[in-house]
Amino acid sequence: MKTQGTVALITGAARRVGCAIALELARAGCDIAIHYWQSQDEATRTCERIEEIGKRCITIQADLADSSTWESIIAKTTQAFGHLDILVNNASVFLTTTPDTIEAFDTPRWEHMLRVNLLSAAALAHHATPLLTANGSGKIVNLCDIAVQRPWSNHLSYCISKGALETLTRGLAKALAPTVQVNGVAPGIAEFPAEFSSETRTRLVDMVPLKRTGTSQEVAKLVRYLVEHGDYITGQIIPIDGGLSLR
């Protein structure tokens, strides 16, 4: 896809991996809609950095657990830019201080997890489809996780949400072919949650064959590759994990 002059919407793009994806797609020539939830200051800063690259940028605040926001996120993007070519479903809940085990099963928490990590991605794809197909080519990239291959019992609802997101990715790839290519990027460790102790970080890095974490920039470059050069790739989940999934 020729990315110059296209428009990309990235959810959860104020900081961390989403911010890196927004900046990388701006460098590829896209105008950017940054969706964020609570990180308003970071969203504003990321927007300024995108404008310094020379691309247009808007920020859209929305709680993805609230289904009434889904259609309006797409509407706000098209009101600002007139079209939409690339959707990156990056926003995600990952519980680090609340237990996410079967013993701690809690219906509202599971529903919240599935709304943010799965249902919002499906709904945004649904509302974006007429726009993504309008110019004859569009791209969706979903941020998945290699953990679905060997689900962590202490991040159970998260792994289930990401497993279903993989299935959604493949289903959408078939449903939206041949006009829209839909793929997933599955990081291993790109950026640790701030709450992880140094002991946990050391233990996890030791499990990675390449003996380091990845970076948000590396994930962003893979997303850019799929958008720019992935015209004949669809329905694939590409791990970027330093070999962690080989264990």
Ligand SMILES: NC(=O)c1ccc[n+]([C@@H]2O[C@H](COP(=O)([O-])OP(=O)(O)OC[C@H]3O[C@@H](n4cnc5c(N)ncnc54)[C@H](OP(=O)(O)O)[C@@H]3O)[C@@H](O)[C@H]2O)c1
């Ligand atoms: N980091 C990793 O090593 C890693 C590993 C495997 C997979 N992944 C996947 O890669 C993606 C990016 O990772 P990350 O670590 O950068 O993600 P993250 O920091 O955990 O979350 C990204 C953003 O999601 C947004 N978000 C959370 N709840 C929301 C809600 N209710 N409504 C709207 N937005 C909400 C937050 O936005 P605000 O800050 O604006 O509130 C947050 O900044 C995620 O899909 C993640 O599952 C990451």
